[in-house]
Structures are given as structure tokens and as C-alpha cells.
Amino acid sequence: MRAEAQRARFKLPAWPTTTIGSFPQTTEIRGLRLDFKKGNLDANHYRTGIAEHIKQAIIEQERLGLDVLVHGEAERNDMVEYFGEHLDGFVFTQNGWVQSYGSRCVKRR
DSSP states (O other): OHHHHHHHHHOOOSSOOOOOSOOOOOHHHHHHHHHHHHTSSOHHHHHHHHHHHHHHHHHHHHHHTOSSOOOOOTTOSOTTHHHHTTSTTOOOOSSOEEEEETTEEEEOO
16 A cells, blocks of 8 residues: 555656665765864854755756655764764764674774
């Protein structure tokens, strides 16, 4: 029933093309985030800069002819820290290791 409703609404091909969701975190995106965290960039300019990267991700996917577009997750610093920063009870250090899942850890540079 759900699949039928989706086919009727979205009219996608049998095998729609998309991406996994995350686009590369460019030097410019990381710079925006760093400047915002250091207080060198206000929230409005940060959001505007991130919105421009999201716009470019959409334009690129349209150019490639993908069927299901994603926003690229430019606002996310990584798959763990971003969510932890929005929850109470988590503390992040400046240079600490972040456990992603299982025994996989990453260290921010």
C-alpha cells in the first residue's frame, strides 16, 4: 500500500537514482563553521553561507539528472557530533576522539 502511494505521488522510475545524502565537506564549509564557532561570523551569515552550499548541491544533482535530490548535509560537522550538540548530557572536547559506531573512532584535525 505504501509503495503504491509513493509511486502514484512521486512518479519515480523503477530504479530511481540518488546519493547517500552527504556531500563532501569542502574547505569553505569547514571555514564557515570554524569562523562561526570562534565568533568571527554571526548566525545569519553562517546560515546564508550554508544555504548557498545546499543550493549548489541541488543544482549539481539536477545537472546530473538524479531522480531523488538531497540537500547534502552541509550543516552537519559529522555523523555523531552534530546530533550530540543538539542533545543535553553530551560534552565534546576540542581534540578528543569521537566514537562513531562499534570500535570505529575518528579524531578531528
